[in-house]
Amino acid sequence: MASDLSLLLVVALVAALSFSQALARDPGALQDFCVADSMSKVIVNGFTCKNPELVKADDFFLSGLNVPRSTMNKVASNVTLINANIIPGLNTLGISMARVDYAPRGLNPPHIHPRATELQTVLEGSLYVGFITSNPENKLVTKVLNKGDVFVFPQGLIHFQFNLGRTRALAMSFLSSQNPGVITIANTVFGSKPNISDDILSKAFQVDKKTIDWIQSQF
Numbered sequence: 001m002a003s004d005l006s007l008l009l010v011v012a013l014v015a016a017l018s019f020s021q022a023l024a025r026d027p028g029a030l031q032d033f034c035v036a037d038s039m040s041k042v043i044v045n046g047f048t049c050k051n052p053e054l055v056k057a058d059d060f061f062l063s064g065l066n067v068p069r070s071t072m073n074k075v076a077s078n079v080t081l082i083n084a085n086i087i088p089g090l091n092t093l094g095i096s097m098a099r100v101d102y103a104p105r106g107l108n109p110p111h112i113h114p115r116a117t118e119l120q121t122v123l124e125g126s127l128y129v130g131f132i133t134s135n136p137e138n139k140l141v142t143k144v145l146n147k148g149d150v151f152v153f154p155q156g157l158i159h160f161q162f163n164l165g166r167t168r169a170l171a172m173s174f175l176s177s178q179n180p181g182v183i184t185i186a187n188t189v190f191g192s193k194p195n196i197s198d199d200i201l202s203k204a205f206q207v208d209k210k211t212i213d214w215i216q217s218q219f
Helices: 002-023 185-190 198-205 209-217
Strands: 077-082 096-102 107-112 118-124 127-132 140-145 150-153 159-163 169-175
Touching: 077 107, 096 107, 096 159, 107 185, 127 150, 140 150, 185 209, 198 209
Parallel strands: none
Antiparallel strands: 077 096, 096 169, 107 159, 118 150, 118 169, 127 140, 127 159
């Protein structure tokens, strides 16, 4: 009897873990498509579906992604995210993409996508990219990418891209969620509203409070 109970507990644990893994991804579509209805006032996890009879080709279409984006900002890069907010037809399909423009020495700062793995390919220039594994190892995994190279950033890990070259660089990223989310580490830690107490940050980063105050003033 005891062995049967142990076996039952093991099976239940495996089933629970499998179920939790399934919930860690966007839910699968139960129909051909569910075009996002941006006018609906119903609050759901994602978007409600537009009446299929009102769906048109433009709900699945976007033009202009070939146009270079401005990189005139502090980090000299520009991320153009294409998700279900931009192409309503992406709703429930579990995928999105981004065009990323980099000026020379431009940086896509360390950040995470809480809901997606990212697959990036370089179309122009060269990028120094990397991600950091979780505690306690915190191993830095890096690679220099050239035109045509592809790199994977695992879901939830801090990662970055930096343009090593003297010319502009361009990359396309594909993400495993219709709404991958982004948390830019510096902006989040030092630019929160209201600010995190400098008592906390000075101890966490082992620097004086004046340094923390100065960094927070940059955001």
